[in-house]
Amino acid sequence: QGPLVESGGGLVQPGGSLRLSCAASGFALDYYDIGWFRQAPGKEREGVSCISGQNGRTYYADSVKGRFTISREIAKNTVYLQMNSLKPEDTAVYYCATEWGRGTCPLKSPKYRGQGTQVTVSS
Numbered sequence: 001q002g003p004l005v006e007s008g009g010g011l012v013q014p015g016g017s018l019r020l021s022c023a024a025s026g027f028a029l030d031y032y033d034i035g036w037f038r039q040a041p042g043k044e045r046e047g048v049s050c051i052s053g054q055n056g057r058t059y060y061a062d063s064v065k066g067r068f069t070i071s072r073e074i075a076k077n078t079v080y081l082q083m084n085s086l087k088p089e090d091t092a093v094y095y096c097a098t099e100w101g102r103g104t105c106p107l108k109s110p111k112y113r114g115q116g117t118q119v120t121v122s123s
Contacts, residue, residue: 004096009117020081022096034079035107038092050105059106086121
């Protein structure tokens with residue numbers, strides 16, 4: 001396993017919720033900015049959210065503002081993405097990623113990403 005490992009994806013009905021986890025290993029996640037991206041078939045990669053390693057400040061794409069919440073649990077070295085009011089257009093593979101730096105939110109050029117976790121929103 002690499003330094004970032006995602007989990008928590010699955011199948012959910014529209015309007016439902018999921019919580020994704022991104023477990024960091026080999027480094028302290030409060031040192032680097034960590035972001036979530038998603039990619040759906042035939043679509044460009046989209047930056048969804050980011051959390052500053054330095055101060056915990058959060059950033060969101062307009063498409064998920066008010067529905068998604070990024071957070072971190074330092075003791076578990078884990079970043080979470082709580083996704084509520086899910087829509088079919090949220091269907092994608094979700095990746096957590098980092099540029100191995102600070103002051104990089106929202107991430108533009110991830111230097112490393114995890115293996116991804118599939119989120120499918122369908123009735």
